[in-house]
Amino acid sequence: MSPGRGRTESGRNPVWGRMRPLSLPAALTSLTLFLPLALPAPASAQQSAADTANTGIAVTDPLVIESCDRCHAVDEDGMMTRVSYMRKTPEGWQQSIRRMVTLNDVELDPEVARDIVRYLSDSHGLAPEELRPGRFEVERRLIDWSYEESHEGDEDVDRVCSSCHSMGRVVIQRRTKEEWDLLMAMHRGYYPLSDTQGFRRFGPPAPGASDTRHPMDKAVAELSGKFPMTTAQWTSWSATMRPPRLAGTWALKGHHPGRGPIYGTVEISEAADGADFTTRVSYAYARSGEQVEREGRAIVYTGYQWRGRSFEGGDEATSLREVMMVERGWGEINGRWFAGDYDEFGPDVTLLRADGPVVLGLHPVALRSGSTATVTVHGVNLPTGLGAADLDLGPGVEVVSVTRSDSEVLAAEVTASDEATVGARDVFLAGRPVPGHLTVYETVDRILVTPEAGMARLGGGAFPKGFAQFEATAFSDGPDGKPETDDDLNLGFVDVEWSMEEYSAVFDDDDIEYVGTLGADGLFQPALDGPNPDRDGLRNNVGDVWTVATWRGPDGKEVRGRAHLIVTVPLYMRWEPWRVQEMPLPRRRTSDMGNER
Amino acid sequence: MDHLKAINQKARRIQEHVSDLDVIGLESREGPNIPLGCSLVFAPGWEVDSTGGTAGLCQPVERDLFDCHLACFWPAHVPDQLNHAPDWTGKCAAAQKDWRKIDLIFP
Numbered sequence: 001m002s003p004g005r006g007r008t009e010s011g012r013n014p015v016w017g018r019m020r021p022l023s024l025p026a027a028l029t030s031l032t033l034f035l036p037l038a039l040p041a042p043a044s045a046q047q048s049a050a051d052t053a054n055t056g057i058a059v060t061d062p063l064v065i066e067s068c069d070r071c072h073a074v075d076e077d078g079m080m081t082r083v084s085y086m087r088k089t090p091e092g093w094q095q096s097i098r099r100m101v102t103l104n105d106v107e108l109d110p111e112v113a114r115d116i117v118r119y120l121s122d123s124h125g126l127a128p129e130e131l132r133p134g135r136f137e138v139e140r141r142l143i144d145w146s147y148e149e150s151h152e153g154d155e156d157v158d159r160v161c162s163s164c165h166s167m168g169r170v171v172i173q174r175r176t177k178e179e180w181d182l183l184m185a186m187h188r189g190y191y192p193l194s195d196t197q198g199f200r201r202f203g204p205p206a207p208g209a210s211d212t213r214h215p216m217d218k219a220v221a222e223l224s225g226k227f228p229m230t231t232a233q234w235t236s237w238s239a240t241m242r243p244p245r246l247a248g249t250w251a252l253k254g255h256h257p258g259r260g261p262i263y264g265t266v267e268i269s270e271a272a273d274g275a276d277f278t279t280r281v282s283y284a285y286a287r288s289g290e291q292v293e294r295e296g297r298a299i300v301y302t303g304y305q306w307r308g309r310s311f312e313g314g315d316e317a318t319s320l321r322e323v324m325m326v327e328r329g330w331g332e333i334n335g336r337w338f339a340g341d342y343d344e345f346g347p348d349v350t351l352l353r354a355d356g357p358v359v360l361g362l363h364p365v366a367l368r369s370g371s372t373a374t375v376t377v378h379g380v381n382l383p384t385g386l387g388a389a390d391l392d393l394g395p396g397v398e399v400v401s402v403t404r405s406d407s408e409v410l411a412a413e414v415t416a417s418d419e420a421t422v423g424a425r426d427v428f429l430a431g432r433p434v435p436g437h438l439t440v441y442e443t444v445d446r447i448l449v450t451p452e453a454g455m456a457r458l459g460g461g462a463f464p465k466g467f468a469q470f471e472a473t474a475f476s477d478g479p480d481g482k483p484e485t486d487d488d489l490n491l492g493f494v495d496v497e498w499s500m501e502e503y504s505a506v507f508d509d510d511d512i513e514y515v516g517t518l519g520a521d522g523l524f525q526p527a528l529d530g531p532n533p534d535r536d537g538l539r540n541n542v543g544d545v546w547t548v549a550t551w552r553g554p555d556g557k558e559v560r561g562r563a564h565l566i567v568t569v570p571l572y573m574r575w576e577p578w579r580v581q582e583m584p585l586p587r588r589r590t591s592d593m594g595n596e597r
Numbered sequence: 598m599d600h601l602k603a604i605n606q607k608a609r610r611i612q613e614h615v616s617d618l619d620v621i622g623l624e625s626r627e628g629p630n631i632p633l634g635c636s637l638v639f640a641p642g643w644e645v646d647s648t649g650g651t652a653g654l655c656q657p658v659e660r661d662l663f664d665c666h667l668a669c670f671w672p673a674h675v676p677d678q679l680n681h682a683p684d685w686t687g688k689c690a691a692a693q694k695d696w697r698k699i700d701l702i703f704p
Contacts, residue, residue, distance in 0.1 A: 102704055103680055136634050143634035164673035166635045190680055191673075453629035455636060462697045505652040507610060530696045531657040538693065539656040564629070568644045568651055569658040571637060572675050573702045 055176050055229040056084035061119045067108060068116075082182070083124070085229055087174040089131065090121040090301045091138055094577035103190060118301065125302035126172060127237035128325060137168025138305075139323045139336040140343035140576075144453055147171070156215040157222045163198035165575075170223065174231065177224035184216055241303040243276070244326050250333070251358040251380035252283050253435075254349035257450075258469040258522050260287040260493045263360050263378035263408075266351055276300050281310055286363035286376060287493070298322060306333060320346055321578065341464030342457060343576075354380040359434050362427055366439040366474070366491035367397065370418040374403070375438065377410045377429050386410055392428040393438050396420025416440050422479060424489065439489045441476040446483055447496065447561030448473045449549045454565045456516065458529035458541050463570035470522040470563060472496040472549040496549035496561075498522050503544040503564060511543020515567040518547055529570050543567050637673055644674075659692040662699070676702040 058078030059065060065074055072080045079085075088096070094117055100106040108116070133150055136143055147153040147167040161170050175183065187194040199216035211218070250266040264283025271278045275297035284291045296310025308322035321343075324335030331353045338346035352358050359379040367373055377391065384406050388399040391410065396417045404411040410429060424437035449472055457466030474494040478487035498520060502512045514535060516526040524547065531538035546562040553559075603609040628649035637644065646653030655661045662675060663686050676682035681704050689695035 099704070139635075141634045142636055144629040145634050146630040162632055165637055166632055168635050191677065192679065193677070453633060455633055462699055463701060503650070505648070505650045509652070511651070531659055531693055537656060538660075540658055542651045542654060542656065544650045544652065566645060566649075566651060568654075572662070572699070573673065573681070573704050575673065575704065579703070 057087075057124055059084055059123075061116075061123075063112060064116050064119055067112060071104075082179070083120070085176045085179045087124045087126055087229065087234065088120075089126060089138055089172050090117055090305060090307060091577060092169075092173060093117045093120045093124075095575065098577050099190075118299070121301040121305070122241070122303070125305070126174065127231070127233035128304050128328065129233045129237075130174065130231065131172055131305070131325070134168045134172040135325065135335075137166060137172055140338055141336065142344070142451070142455060144451075151226060153226070154218060154222050157219045159201070160198050160215045160219040163201065164194060171227065174227050174229050174234070175224070176229040177220065179229070180220045180224045180227075184220060237303070244300055244303060244330050246277060246300070246326065246330060246333070249354045249380065250351040251354040251360055252281070252349060252351055253360040253378070254283075254347040256285070256347035258471050259285055260471075261361065261363055262286065262292075262347055262349075264292075265354065265380055265408075271297060273297075275308075277308075279308065279310060286378065294318075294320070296320075296322065300326060304328075306335065310337070324349070324351075340467065341459070342466035342571075344467050344469065357381045357383065357432065359429055359432050361436050362434050362438060364492055365436055366441055366489070367414070367416045369396075369416050369420045369422065369440050369442055372400070372413065372415045375412055375414050376404075377412075377427070377434055378408065379429075380408060382407050382410065383430050386430060388412065390430045394425025394427065396440060397425065397438065422476070422489070439476075439491060441489050441491055443476060443557070444474045444491060444494070444551055444553060444559050445477040446475040446488075447494070447549050447551050447559050448475060449547060449561045449563035452563045454524070454547065454563060456524050456526040456565065456567045457570050458516075458526050458567065459570055460526075460528045461530045463529055463572070465526050466570070467526070468524040468547075468565060470498070470518075470524065470547050470549070470565075472522070472551065472561060474551060474559075494551055496522075496551045499548045499550065500565075501546040501548050501562070503546050505544055509543075511567075512545050514539075514541040515543040515545055515565075516541070522547075522549075524565060524567075526567050540569055541567065542569060657693075659696045662686070663689070663692055676704065 056077075056079040059068075059074060059080040060078060064083070065080070068080065068083060072083055074080045097106075097108075097113055097117065101108075131138075136145060145168075147158040147162070148155060151171060153167075158167060161167055184199065188199065199219075200214050204212050204214045213221075246268050247270050248268060250268060252262070252264045252266050254262045256262055262283045262285055264281065266282075267280040269278050269280075270276070277298045277300070279294075279296040279298060281294040281296065282292070292312065294310040294312050295314070296308050298306055298308025300306050304326040306322060306324035306326055308324075310320050310322060312318035320337040320339050322335070322337045324333045326333050333351040334349065336346060336348050338344075340346070352360075357379065358381060359377065362375060362377045364373065364375065367375070375393070382405075383390075386402060386405040388402050391399045391402065391412050393399060393414060397420060398415045398417070400413040400415055402410060402412045420440045422440055422442055424439045427434040427436070427438050449470055451468075451470070454468040454470060455466070456468040457463075459465030472494055474491035475483075476489040476491060477483050478485065478489050480487050498518050500512055500515075500518050502509050514527060514532065516524060518524045527541040529540065532541055535541070545565050545567070547565050548560055548562045551559045551561075603612045631645050631649050644654075645651060676685050678685065682700070682702050685700065685702065686692075688698040
């Protein structure tokens with residue numbers, strides 16, 4: 001939506017069609033319009049005096065008040081109905097605003113909406129300790145995670161919420177008890193089937209049971225206890241929160257699934273154009289040497305939540321969304337940079353302030369006894385012109401020569417003797433410790449394929465494909481010769497041959513013929529979505545398969561590892577608020593893929 | 598299985614399968630926690646079935662989509678006709694032929 005188009009007398013844009021895809025310029029947020037968080041009924045959600053007196057956060061920003069008070073009344077203490085009684089991530093607030101737009105026909109200029117998200121994320125946000133257990137949600141990680149294990153949560157409560165969405169959405173919110181109640185009411189009003197699909201589906205227990213509450217009532221009780229509006233963490237963080245000063249040179253280390261470790265630098269500068277910071281990123285893949293240069297912009301919400309986007313050469317196709325946490329002390333920033341229609345690509349990264357020398361790591365991390373290899377040590381502001389004597393790889397590992405020694409890399413030819421004791425060695429460069437270890441081993445005994453449970457989504461016809469990237473890590477059984485014991489040695493990322501095998505869930509299982517292909521680089525490409533006329537019952541190309549990694553040693557030894565891959569149906573709605581302007585209508589770009597199978 | 602003997606055809610097929618370590622569907626094995634991390638889950642019929650696999654899904658999904666859109670939608674996965682997408686399947690007289698006309702919805 002271009003600013004200024006179709007303005008009304010009030011200067012605001014008119015109401016837009018409900019499901020119209022928004023087309024804002026590429027920016028950090030895609031917000032356009034705003035109205036309060038409420039059911040169609042007046043948002044005079046009456047918080048009880050007892051519940052709210054001490055727990056609300058006054059809304060003081062004139063822009064928020066002006067934009068929201070048509071429905072969200074502000075009382076004499078500055079408490080705004082609904083808004084004052086919850087705390088969320090920037091994405092959470094964006095999502096709420098988007099709902100106001102699509103269901104309540106609200107309008108706001110994008111700049112105003114961004115300012116509102118900024119204000120609410122800062123003043124009604126989360127402390128770092130509150131976000132950390134659920135950060136996978138904003139970092140878009142497809143991990144094996146359990147609410148019961150991580151939060152000692154109730155199984156019924158888990159089902160109430162995760163019948164439809166990740167518990168990650170839940171555990172990164174804080175609300176008063178009445179607000180949790182109203183959240184349930186909002187679901188039942190706007191999404192009526194949530195009542196039968198989740199809220200009351202599994203209950204109540206039979207008469208005579210000790211707890212006869214409906215699951216949703218249990219959920220309100222548990223969530224308001226575990227995730228209350230007022231917490232010591234937020235009180236503490238509110239007292240110290242300020243815009244972080246991050247300008248300067250940072251050392252970057254990370255891991256790009258399927259491609260291995262990355263090392264480099266990030267120059268962060270303060271920006272004057274609405275973003276907090278601009279970045280110049282330079283890194284190299286340790287395995288291939290491929291160099292990457294990126295430029296980006298970022299905002300830091302709530303004093304620590306980095307949200308950025310960077311590009312290679314300004315090319316939209318290379319866009320990576322950056323979601324990171326600035327750690328207390330402003331000396332480390334870590335998180336994930338990602339892309340893909342299901343956020344499935346991209347590295348995990350850690351930035352370390354690099355005012356002086358920073359040693360980041362080494363590659364490779366393992367050496368077979370009796371072998372010779374090139375080992376590289378990576379860092380920023382490293383001393384230059386170092387010799388073999390400056391690199392200490394531990395007993396039994398000799399540095400034969402140094403072939404490169406500059407401020408970012410030291411490369412050395414090294415030999416592990418036949419008699420070297422098997423095990424991990426601390427590594428030192430010019431007296432400084434190098435993070436990680438160099439492990440001397442005799443044999444590869446085990447291959448671990450990660451993720452151990454992967455998921456891909458069919459696409460290419462009407463919806464985007466969701467890919468799955470696998471990689472293999474080698475292990476040695478260690479001195480005791482037994483697998484999966486404490487003395488096992490992690491030998492790091494290894495090259496393997498990839499293949500698929502049937503995961504037999506039923507008789508005559510034939511999923512492997514339909515689900516898609518696994519490339520030589522461990523990237524699974526799913527097949528076409530839609531009914532498949534070649535398959536019994538017009539089944540989609542869904543299925544379960546094993547992704548198998550086969551490692552072959554120099555002596556011909558073969559070791560296999562495998563992971564479970566679920567290939568399933570597309571998503572038909574996308575809730576990620578930043579995705580609107582990113583994702584072209586998939587049918588437009590895939591219309592020529594009709595018969596692919 | 599050491600003390601059981603298969604006496605009919607189905608039992609013999611099971612016996613053949615359980616001798617193969619790869620037959621996971623017949624083992625009691627703990628699977629991943631579904632949904633995986635930040636993903637949605639189409640419980641109990643679409644994304645994964647009750648065992649965490651795909652063998653028991655309602656298939657093809659398009660056959661179910663239309664009913665679900667109208668009457669029993671999964672709130673986070675399929676747009677409902679009440680609020681979000683009243684005409685979502687309007688261009689699709691027959692899902693089997695017209696499934697490409699379904700839009701991706703940004704609620």
